[in-house]
Amino acid sequence: EDQVTQSPEALRLQEGESSSLNCSYTVSGLRGLFWYRQDPGKGPEFLFTLYSAGEEKEKERLKATLTKKESFLHITAPKPEDSATYLCAVQAYGQNFVFGPGTRLSVLP
Amino acid sequence: GAGVSQSPRYKVAKRGQDVALRCDPISGHVSLFWYQQALGQGPEFLTYFQNEAQLDKSGLPSDRFFAERPEGSVSTLKIQRTQQEDSAVYLCASSPLGQAAGGYGYTFGSGTRLTVV
Numbered sequence: 001e002d003q004v005t006q007s008p009e010a011l012r013l014q015e016g017e018s019s020s021l022n023c024s025y026t027v028s029g030l031r032g033l034f035w036y037r038q039d040p041g042k043g044p045e046f047l048f049t050l051y052s053a054g055e056e057k058e059k060e061r062l063k064a065t066l067t068k069k070e071s072f073l074h075i076t077a078p079k080p081e082d083s084a085t086y087l088c089a090v091q092a093y094g095q096n097f098v099f100g101p102g103t104r105l106s107v108l109p
Numbered sequence: 110g111a112g113v114s115q116s117p118r119y120k121v122a123k124r125g126q127d128v129a130l131r132c133d134p135i136s137g138h139v140s141l142f143w144y145q146q147a148l149g150q151g152p153e154f155l156t157y158f159q160n161e162a163q164l165d166k167s168g169l170p171s172d173r174f175f176a177e178r179p180e181g182s183v184s185t186l187k188i189q190r191t192q193q194e195d196s197a198v199y200l201c202a203s204s205p206l207g208q209a210a211g212g213y214g215y216t217f218g219s220g221t222r223l224t225v226v
Contacts (some may be wrong), residue, residue: 045217046214095163101149
């Protein structure tokens with residue numbers, strides 16, 4: 001059974017304090033690993049897709065990396081507007097997305 | 110429209126009442142998904158449509174849950190005889206590609222928050 005765990009459950013950072021969020025997964029035949037951002041009262045917003053180990057994607061202050069067992073979302077010099085829940089999801093071939101529980105990020109000014 | 114639209118945004122139902130939740134996907138999107146998100150948890154898959162065909166309903170928790178997409182655009186998720194454990198946010202997502210294409214980020218709506226009292 002495909003499984004996704006995320007750590008930490010919650011993270012509080014000062015503005016400018018860089019950190020990383022972890023997504024660990026087990027899946028039979030990874031088709032893609034996805035990162036989403038979710039703001040309160042909103043649906044998840046797509047950030048990145050990673051397909052194979054060693055791949056990296058960047059968008060503004062965010063960089064996602066992938067290994068065979070986990071993915072990291074690195075946040076460089078975060079700003080308060082980066083506060084949100086970050087969700088990781090995996091998709092196996094022919095299967096639906098399986099989401100992790102998310103990491104709630106708070107960036108304090 | 111520009112995004113996935115869901116209505117109503119909030120629904121309070123008395124236990125035992127039937128509810129219907131609506132999803133308007135992005136025009137032309139082939140795939141439509143329903144997810145259930147409990148408080149503090151990630152979304153969990155309920156069902157998947159490719160055009161009007163419901164190809165996967167393995168995530169529906171019981172036979173009280175029913176979904177349809179009769180013309181391959183708007184979809185309705187119906188919950189009969191609601192129970193307290195049905196309280197959650199119900200998210201709809203769409204994609205321009207079929208599920209088999211894979212690897213494509215879905216566009217989610219803002220969800221319907223259902224509270225069963």
